[in-house]
Amino acid sequence: MRRYLAAYRVCLRIAVRQATTYRASFVLSSLIALAANLAFPLVTVLIYGSGAGFPGWTADEVLLIQAVFTLSTGLSGMVLGAVVWVTTLRVREGTLEVVLLKPLRPLPFIVLTTVQPESAGVGLGGAVLMGWAASRSVHGLTAAGVLAFLGLFVAGLCVMAGVALIMAATSFRWVGNARLPEIADSVHAFGRHPLRVFPGAVQGAVTFVVPVAMVGFYPASALLGREAAGMWPAAAMCVAFLAGGVWLYHRQIRNYQGVGG
Amino acid sequence: MARQGMRGWTRGWAVLRAVSVVTYKEWAAYRTHSLVSAFVGPVYFVVQYFIWTAVYADAGTLHGLELTQMIRYFGAATLIGYLTMDFADWNLSMLVRTGRYLTFALRPVHHRSFAFAQKVGHRTLGFAFEFVPCLAIFVLLFRVDMRPAAIGWLVVTLALAFLMGFLVRYCLGLTSFWLVEAGGLQGVFALLSGLFSGALIPLVFFPHWLQVAQFFLPFQYMVYVPAMVFTGTYSLGSIAMSVPQVVGCQAGAVVVMYALSEVLYRAAMRRFTDAGS
Numbered sequence: 001m002r003r004y005l006a007a008y009r010v011c012l013r014i015a016v017r018q019a020t021t022y023r024a025s026f027v028l029s030s031l032i033a034l035a036a037n038l039a040f041p042l043v044t045v046l047i048y049g050s051g052a053g054f055p056g057w058t059a060d061e062v063l064l065i066q067a068v069f070t071l072s073t074g075l076s077g078m079v080l081g082a083v084v085w086v087t088t089l090r091v092r093e094g095t096l097e098v099v100l101l102k103p104l105r106p107l108p109f110i111v112l113t114t115v116q117p118e119s120a121g122v123g124l125g126g127a128v129l130m131g132w133a134a135s136r137s138v139h140g141l142t143a144a145g146v147l148a149f150l151g152l153f154v155a156g157l158c159v160m161a162g163v164a165l166i167m168a169a170t171s172f173r174w175v176g177n178a179r180l181p182e183i184a185d186s187v188h189a190f191g192r193h194p195l196r197v198f199p200g201a202v203q204g205a206v207t208f209v210v211p212v213a214m215v216g217f218y219p220a221s222a223l224l225g226r227e228a229a230g231m232w233p234a235a236a237m238c239v240a241f242l243a244g245g246v247w248l249y250h251r252q253i254r255n256y257q258g259v260g261g
Numbered sequence: 262m263a264r265q266g267m268r269g270w271t272r273g274w275a276v277l278r279a280v281s282v283v284t285y286k287e288w289a290a291y292r293t294h295s296l297v298s299a300f301v302g303p304v305y306f307v308v309q310y311f312i313w314t315a316v317y318a319d320a321g322t323l324h325g326l327e328l329t330q331m332i333r334y335f336g337a338a339t340l341i342g343y344l345t346m347d348f349a350d351w352n353l354s355m356l357v358r359t360g361r362y363l364t365f366a367l368r369p370v371h372h373r374s375f376a377f378a379q380k381v382g383h384r385t386l387g388f389a390f391e392f393v394p395c396l397a398i399f400v401l402l403f404r405v406d407m408r409p410a411a412i413g414w415l416v417v418t419l420a421l422a423f424l425m426g427f428l429v430r431y432c433l434g435l436t437s438f439w440l441v442e443a444g445g446l447q448g449v450f451a452l453l454s455g456l457f458s459g460a461l462i463p464l465v466f467f468p469h470w471l472q473v474a475q476f477f478l479p480f481q482y483m484v485y486v487p488a489m490v491f492t493g494t495y496s497l498g499s500i501a502m503s504v505p506q507v508v509g510c511q512a513g514a515v516v517v518m519y520a521l522s523e524v525l526y527r528a529a530m531r532r533f534t535d536a537g538s
Contacts, residue, residue: 035452042456046462052317178294179297183300202307
């Protein structure tokens with residue numbers, strides 16, 4: 001573990017130095033990534049601005065869900081944002097054996113060496129929006145509410161990581177498909193809105209099968225003091241989901257074939 | 262003179278056909294990748310369907326759009342994206358950055374025509390592997406009424422949207438002759454295009470001044486106009502137009518964009534230098 005932490009420290013330092021070398025590119029790509037992630041909150045503002053809305057939810061409450069989702073996207077993007085395309089690229093080019101020969105396990109090695117500081121802007125933007133939306137929608141915040149939020153938020157991060165790993169694992173079978181992240185993005189779309197707008201079957205699927213509702217909806221509900229049924233069993237599912245993603249990734253590495261990198 | 266013109270058209274058609282067929286074959290090797298759209302498109306559509314069904318629970322119409330019209334709008338917007346998707350900017354930027362543009366500068370074909378033919382080939386594949394499967398899912402599985410209000414005008418507006426998307430992207434690509442690395446500009450454009458093309462939400466939801474501004478920007482002519490022509494009505498910035506009127510506006514915008522691309526292309530060629538490739 002100490003070896004991994006030392007390696008992570010070095011990789012993080014390299015990533016930050018790279019980012020500061022190309023400062024303009026770093027700032028611009030961070031801003032673009034942030035703005036792209038704020039498109040959904042903008043749609044919410046436009047819907048509520050037209051006098052409509054999601055029944056039972058105020059604009060600030062929906063924005064809180066989307067802010068939590070954006071924060072989670074930023075944090076998971078920093079750590080795992082490049083795993084899918086790096087794996088896809090290495091499998092397509094036949095250079096994964098270079099990773100397999102390293103004195104670290106392949107998945108942690110790829111995670112360590114592909115830190116994406118650009119996603120910090122997304123996380124920061126999400127945090128600011130969350131603070132703003134929470135200040136307008138959260139009344140009577142309790143310590144239990146904060147703890148529940150933190151627990152569910154971590155569970156949501158597990159889901160983001162699990163989805164990324166499943167997509168990366170798929171690239172061992174569906175070789176060279178640069179569009180795999182689009183599949184993940186489309187599934188994430190369910191997690192950006194109040195769960196109750198979807199029918200029961202979809203609610204169940206995005207809570208227990210591919211639990212993307214845990215990324216934004218459940219943590220925000222905890223902050224708002226809205227206990228949602230199935231919250232904690234779903235959180236346990238998220239950990240299982242991540243474990244499944246890790247298992248699948250390692251399992252699919254066995255299918256890799258190369259001729260020397 | 263007439264014979265010369267005819268010969269030019271015949272040659273142009275032969276080039277278009279040859280390049281588009283080769284591009285089709287090249288990308289057909291990865292045809293299963295296109296099938297990602299058969300999952301992604303319907304998933305996004307389902308999300309939009311439930312969101313708007315909830316939003317319309319307490320409202321009969323929003324900005325003049327009924328729920329069924331809104332669902333048809335999003336179905337059309339998704340399918341239009343598959344017909345008009347473009348990456349001419351990325352291709353041209355890559356050629357300029359790597360110095361490979363030189364080989365095109367030496368060919369007896371205008372690079373814009375070559376790039377356009379590539380798009381025709383690529384989108385023919387998109388038609389077969391993205392548009393048709395998604396249309397089938399929308400109609401057969403989701404039971405969405407995807408019959409256009411006026412098929413003739415829809416074909417015209419789609420052709421214009423196809424051209425507009427290409428010309429805008431090509432102009433973006435041309436900026437690489439000055440910027441070399443135009444990735445930032447392309448990112449900004451993708452963002453603005455995502456917001457103001459109408460793919461995320463119909464433009465009538467934006468503030469009035471932003472709606473009016475769209476008449477002078479290229480974005481609405483790529484998705485919003487064809488999607489509204491599909492539904493049979495058009496209104497933006499408190500200006501309601503008949504379908505022929507708005508398609509006429511779209512045609513005018515395409516002509517302007519073509520002229521801009523020609524001006525930029527000539528300026529880029531004056532600037533272009535290379536040392537062999």
